[in-house]
Amino acid sequence: MIDYRIDVGQPHTHRFPVSLTVRPAGDALEVSLPVWIPGSYLIREFQRHLLGLQAEQGGEPCIIEQLDKARWRIACRPGKALTVRYEVYAHDTSVRAAFLDTRRGFFNGTSVFLRVEGHTESPHRAQIVGLPKGWSVGTALPSVKVDSRGQGWYQAQDYDALVDHPVELGPFWRGTFTARGVAHELIVSGAAEWADLDRLMADTRRICEAQITFWHGRRKPPFQRYVFLLNVVEDGYGGLEHRDSTALICARKDLPRRGVAAASDAYQTLLGLVSHEYFHTWNVKRLKPTAFAPYDYTRENHTDMLWFFEGFTSYYDDLLLLRCGLLDLPAYLKLLAKPVNQVLATPGRQVQSVAQASFDAWTRYYRPDENTANATVSYYTKGSLVALALDLSLRLCPALDDGRAPSLDGVMKRLWALGRPINESDVATALQAEAGCGPRHAADWGTLLADWVHGTQDLPLKELLDLHGVHWTDKAGSLTQQLGVRLQEAPGGLKVQAVMHGSPAEQAGLSAGDELLAIGDWRLRKPDDLVQFFDRKAPQPLLLCRDQQLMRVSLPPPPEGPTPWCHTVTLGQPPADSTGAGDAHLRRRQAWLGH
Numbered sequence: 001m002i003d004y005r006i007d008v009g010q011p012h013t014h015r016f017p018v019s020l021t022v023r024p025a026g027d028a029l030e031v032s033l034p035v036w037i038p039g040s041y042l043i044r045e046f047q048r049h050l051l052g053l054q055a056e057q058g059g060e061p062c063i064i065e066q067l068d069k070a071r072w073r074i075a076c077r078p079g080k081a082l083t084v085r086y087e088v089y090a091h092d093t094s095v096r097a098a099f100l101d102t103r104r105g106f107f108n109g110t111s112v113f114l115r116v117e118g119h120t121e122s123p124h125r126a127q128i129v130g131l132p133k134g135w136s137v138g139t140a141l142p143s144v145k146v147d148s149r150g151q152g153w154y155q156a157q158d159y160d161a162l163v164d165h166p167v168e169l170g171p172f173w174r175g176t177f178t179a180r181g182v183a184h185e186l187i188v189s190g191a192a193e194w195a196d197l198d199r200l201m202a203d204t205r206r207i208c209e210a211q212i213t214f215w216h217g218r219r220k221p222p223f224q225r226y227v228f229l230l231n232v233v234e235d236g237y238g239g240l241e242h243r244d245s246t247a248l249i250c251a252r253k254d255l256p257r258r259g260v261a262a263a264s265d266a267y268q269t270l271l272g273l274v275s276h277e278y279f280h281t282w283n284v285k286r287l288k289p290t291a292f293a294p295y296d297y298t299r300e301n302h303t304d305m306l307w308f309f310e311g312f313t314s315y316y317d318d319l320l321l322l323r324c325g326l327l328d329l330p331a332y333l334k335l336l337a338k339p340v341n342q343v344l345a346t347p348g349r350q351v352q353s354v355a356q357a358s359f360d361a362w363t364r365y366y367r368p369d370e371n372t373a374n375a376t377v378s379y380y381t382k383g384s385l386v387a388l389a390l391d392l393s394l395r396l397c398p399a400l401d402d403g404r405a406p407s408l409d410g411v412m413k414r415l416w417a418l419g420r421p422i423n424e425s426d427v428a429t430a431l432q433a434e435a436g437c438g439p440r441h442a443a444d445w446g447t448l449l450a451d452w453v454h455g456t457q458d459l460p461l462k463e464l465l466d467l468h469g470v471h472w473t474d475k476a477g478s479l480t481q482q483l484g485v486r487l488q489e490a491p492g493g494l495k496v497q498a499v500m501h502g503s504p505a506e507q508a509g510l511s512a513g514d515e516l517l518a519i520g521d522w523r524l525r526k527p528d529d530l531v532q533f534f535d536r537k538a539p540q541p542l543l544l545c546r547d548q549q550l551m552r553v554s555l556p557p558p559p560e561g562p563t564p565w566c567h568t569v570t571l572g573q574p575p576a577d578s579t580g581a582g583d584a585h586l587r588r589r590q591a592w593l594g595h
Ligand code: ZN
Pocket: 276, 280, 309, 310, 313
């Protein structure tokens, strides 16, 4: 048994004093702090916020030797209680670390609880003390003995479980609901008075019920209790999944307003986030890649399957909102076009596969720079399109023996039923078993999957969507998209953020960081100015500033039609005058989207 004590009593210092007590078996004990938090694939080196590490046994200080950046060896006597004390500086406003000020506190165990080598499988207890007046504790960590505000003792069966339950502290709003017989909590910090949190809770409940039904039909899910921790801030967006909870951040303006019936785009996006993180309760927290079983907290955990765990989750997040009636068809198709357009505007899709992008998440996706769009593709967006293309391909197969139509839903349930970590060949086998017939675009499902996951060619989405009653319309991109330059308005001019490989902007010699000052004799201050004065008939003289020097370059006109850096589409219902195969297509859309 390892006992931790975390003190919340000095919030103005942004520090959590922490102690841990353990009975060592030998004459030395090794402790370490994780260098990353599962779900966010970047080495974050949380130990840089650890202060004043010391240890004692029976009042006698122990000698501590630091072994590497996040690991220490403590000399001790066996069999006698050893106490380790330290503080954690907590001023990170994200969902990935720890935060404490006079308004609220939040922590992930990966930031505050040292891991004791040789004891990680034993039960871990944590005592939360010093809760300021008016504050409560919100967490899915099972409590053992707590007061009405949640102050007291919590317990987890091992270290993995201890650090997989984030904790919110403060004078937050709390609502509870039951979804398919399971208790759920919604904890919201920082919302404005006008926010309609009851509506958010009712909509969240619909999402939970749809997802439990998705995975288990009428049976119960594999968790007894689930907690949503939502921190509302001026500007922010994101979430991190955990086994029985999720930590979310949204902007104050994203919340629904009391008395306003229509759901804003921002609120729909927030519901998409809720749906995304809840779907992870199954897909990645329980159905996981072999690389995460178990997690190694000391280094990168590479997997080439984030296209499945993040991409497929991204495909289902909005689809399940549509299925439970929180989106209508036009809104869903607008959201579906987003990843299509994002991938089609990424020249890196022709360079890197989604499997490679998954493996490189640690050094590329989580460390973006001005060349990201040319070098990589997102395993979220392209992964969601692989899911879409597979789902639509399966839906072209005839009904199975039991009368059920093949779909990606069936594949997900087959993978879930395996009850163990999975690899790519498990996905191929599940596709083959679900389909009952060969795929349209390859000899067999394993080959198709390998082509789409390890290849860099564009997916046959236009054809597949058309067969499912969704019309794909190419439309012209904006002038800056066609020129292959991403711009930001900055004081004094337009700043170049990124230049697409092979584009007119690259040919002209533009670089990230350049300030575009004038085109011909006309001053540039905003992207619209470029549109106003750009003459597509001839190369345009452009005046820019780089490192205090003025430079003159010639910007060629963009080519007509789609290019590797610019291909824009809209998705919608087929035009009313389209006839022919239409009925079969609409029947397939009905089966897929329910509309
Ligand atoms: Zn995710």
